[in-house]
Amino acid sequence: MTRVLVVDDEPSIVRALRINLTARKYEVSTASDGASGLAAVARDRPDVMILDLGLPDMDGTEVIRGVRGWSSTPIIVLSVWGQESQKVAALDAGADDYVTKPFGMDELLARLRAAVRRAAPAPDEPVVTTGHFTVDLAAKRVARNGGDGNVGLTPTEWQLLEVLVRNRGRLVTQRQLLQEVWGPAYETESNYLRVYMAQLRRKLEPEPSRPRYLLTEPGMGYRFEA
């Protein structure tokens, strides 16, 4: 039975969610502010968390960071319409998805299912092959196809490549990359990214100046394409 934690300070929403989720065989626990929400995550270990951004005691992104410090429980964020920057901040902080209030129950349930499914035992393919090289995530090895021997990557280069390959096909924001590789304090040092992306491209791309696998999306981030 899937456990859901609802953190919202509006009783009507909490009630509606409790009724609908219970009817669909979810196990529901609730909290009405950020502090007790964090406590509830630690206590109940929910499989997924629904979090309202407009809590009375603390900022929603603070709650997300508090959870993400030690848990990867999927988080679906509820936000009122028009607070675009808030939503972006929440996603950057580690939220998995968002729904704007007012929401349709069907939509929320769909996103809930999707979030739980994504979190399920990741059938991670540990080896990714492109037309020119092969990345083995488990063995931490990169080898050029046809050519022998493996490509030597420095620790930082490897971490960067790993994040990109794990999100292959998807765009990864600069902030996310910096946060995962260098830590939260380096969110703005986009210079590092450029230097290391250049090094990766020099070592992996057939034409480093015309990237084919490690793509730049100007203003947004990078994408690994296999």
Place this chain on the structure above:
Amino acid sequence: MTRVLVVDDEPSIVRALRINLTARKYEVSTASDGASGLAAVARDRPDVMILDLGLPDMDGTEVIRGVRGWSSTPIIVLSVWGQESQKVAALDAGADDYVTKPFGMDELLARLRAAVRRAAPAPDEPVVTTGHFTVDLAAKRVARNGGDGNVGLTPTEWQLLEVLVRNRGRLVTQRQLLQEVWGPAYETESNYLRVYMAQLRRKLEPEPSRPRYLLTEPGMGYRFEA
């Protein structure tokens, strides 16, 4: 059976709607002012609401806001011709679509079907496909069908497209778009919209000068149709 709530103070219109809707197997309930309309929404939980803006007791946008506080039931607004600003205000408040009086029954029924269909089970994955291209909200990727490679969108273009796609099938006012993409301070810079809509159409539409998916609603806003 689909439940429709009609809120209008003109008996002739209520009667005409009741007859036509009942004949087409809708279950109809009615109310003649805003207050009882709100009560009826809470009591009957209609699948869709048809709301006249010219009610005796309260402003139409007030009714919409009252509903939107806790429900996302689709709302189709009826307004007399010429009250453009009223319609925009209603859409901004959260209405889904509008029909100007006098209206053709066929048109109203079409919009009714569209609104109900839209509210039905939302797709699990945030991937929207049209006849000519596919939008993946999670991966931030747009690909032309058949053609390979993805279409390169700038950050602003992407944000604009995202708002439209998330509200697919439904009219989004200029103000809403400007606020979500550029921020509350740019509510009147409708020039930006024209420039970026043109760019999106050039990149996505098969015939940019004859839009098929990114539609203009003159005086109101834009609509993404899949």
Place this chain on the structure above:
DNA sequence: CCTGGCCGTTAAGGTTTCATCAAGATCATC
């Protein structure tokens, strides 16, 4: 018929962001 408002389109300017290079700082190892 003319006028004004709204929309679509285009192009140029200024600004931000990106790629590349190279030199200093840091770290691990011996």
Place this chain on the structure above:
DNA sequence: GATGATCTTGATGAAACCTTAACGGCCAGG
């Protein structure tokens, strides 16, 4: 303490982007 690899930092030219203004088409109202 010396050495080599790795990581930071700064500078520069190039590319992409955002903004802004101008022009023309279309439609409605006078």
